[in-house]
Amino acid sequence: REKNFLQTLNYTFLCNAHYAFQDDNHLYLVIDIALGGDLRYQLNHAKNNQFSKEAAKFYVATLLLALDYLHGQAILHRDIKPENVLMDAKGYVKLTDLGISWRAPSVEALEECTMSSGTHGYMAPEVYCKKHIHGKASECFSTGVYAHELMLGKRPFPSNVFKGISGTTREDFLKNPSSYGRTLQFSGEDSKIVDAETRDFIIALCDRDPRQRLGHAGVQDIMNHQWFAGFDWEGLKNRTLAPPVVPRSDQANVDTGDCDLMDTFCMAQEELVKLTAEQQAKFEGYEFNTLYVRGRNSVVVGNGAPSDPTENVAVVAGNGAPSDPTENAAA
Template sequence: MGGCLKCFGSDSKEDPKKEPIIDKEDSKTNTTSDSITQRKSSAAAPVQITLEDFQIEKVLGKGAFGKVFLVTKKDNGQVYAMKALRKEMIEKRNQVVHTKTEREILGSIDCPFIVQLRFAFQTPDKLYMIMDFINGGELFFHLRRSTSFTEERAKFYAAEILLALDYLHTQGIIYRDLKPENILLDAEGHVKLTDFGLSKQFFGAENQKAFSFCGTPEYLAPEILKGTGHDKAVDFWSLGALIYEMLAGAPPFYSRNREQMFRNMLSKPVEMKPHFSPAACDILKSLLQVDPRRRLSNANEVKTHQFFEGIDWGKLWKKTIEAPFIPKVKGPRDLQNFDKMFTEEKAEESLIVTHLNAEQKAANRYDGFTYKDPSHL
């Protein structure tokens, strides 16, 4: 573990937004776009969708590989979120496989608690993914405003997230980056999981494990830190960390010194706050087990835990249970639930692409990336 810790530095500057660690793709269980099955008929069929079909309105966020924009489709006025990724940065950071996997996963899933991909296309130097715009804001945004949530509110979000994780796991997908920044609230207050850049899809033996060292430090499961191989159990550790943060206002084991935080995760019992209910304490202890073999990591068993007592899982899946909090949203373009640091930035995306010769353009293609949701007109 010592070698893994050194790559972060021992004392990082505290950042209100928690950034993920991104390692190279798994060498033992490599997945390429060609090996992932399309679950929607005709999902990979070529479509003539380009950047010129969209009017760019605002910046919603940015990351290491590019930006997310609010855009309007010119022919029908529909509002979307557009994720623009620079191929140069993807390749420089050895993230080609992860990027292809994200696109394939988003094009193959259909879950009420996961953001929906509508279109995907590319230029010689960039990749674009067009998704439904969810304008209730990040769970991170609302949690920082409230400091912490009531147990009832935390239970509601955790239950919907559990349904999303269970759906992914039944599709052979582990998420690996569960955190408040990757959870959106829609206008009715229901969750939408987003950002599948670190996800992994498996085929073959049930006991297959991944070995990438990736995730967000505050939520990394111990088996990822140890490098012993991991599976879907890491998502249940992260669920425990997220429930803890919603109730306490900060992740468990948190320290500004990352090396100390990682040591805490591996050796220190999780500290239960005085206001936690017995049921909350019990589920946190069950999910935040260092040994994945002892961790509560079966979705059906988690659903029947006393912490989730009273949840009607059928109604929850149908979203007929009213959310405990409804975000303030005035209309489809209302950005009051997004950080002004981004939304006030000048929004533009150049139509001028890098000048590449035919050979370079061919080498810079991401085969199978183009996509149109067959159920979306």
């Protein structure tokens, strides 16, 4: 699924694919390298596990540009969270992990997704409804959770806050969305950490009613919110706006626990499950080379200027056994 998406996409604020190939035991996907790790790692190592308002603006703005591009390609990302935003060596970030993304037949049909997977705590309430019908507005809700977490170091809702909606029809939910879950409020210390403008921005994104939610008509409405007043969008698109964090180059920007990196990468090869002919057939045609695809010999950056697709790539390998594309995400 992810390879099929990525081979049709190229954008500077996405983690782009460059090659895909396989051997007898593994699938390989060569993607942009992210030496700064993911935003979860950087957030965990920030002071008080929080970013400043200006830093958060940079990361939310980048996410919005990536979502605007994906929505223009009739794709819902569907799993927005700090773990899925990767940082390059210069501090710019890229949205990654299209494992549970959904492509509509057309941009106009983006409101018709019925997939139920996602990550609890980031999923919009309408996704929990019977039939799970949702669209662009669900991405806006997740963006609000993401923004809240970047500045406050925690999500605005517990993971199970909307589970009570399960089994409720979308029609019944929309009659009175405020009766489900709970209203986002900033109280106590939280109200001191973020200003009124920021509170208004996040509350508007996390509105339980997808019809009233900031950005429901498109992420451009979010970009035009007062919270972004004076933000240098062109500088970000052109990558001339300085990132708020430049990752250290003398360390691995990833939490390894007690494991030594050499032990991790040089560990003894575990015995792989032998695939049946039927299982192996599922991987027929798993190959991709960006240099041989018309229009993919350059990566589209924010202002449309090309960049070198061979700059900074990493190889992701996986064994050939079939896997659940929703793994590591809650269904």
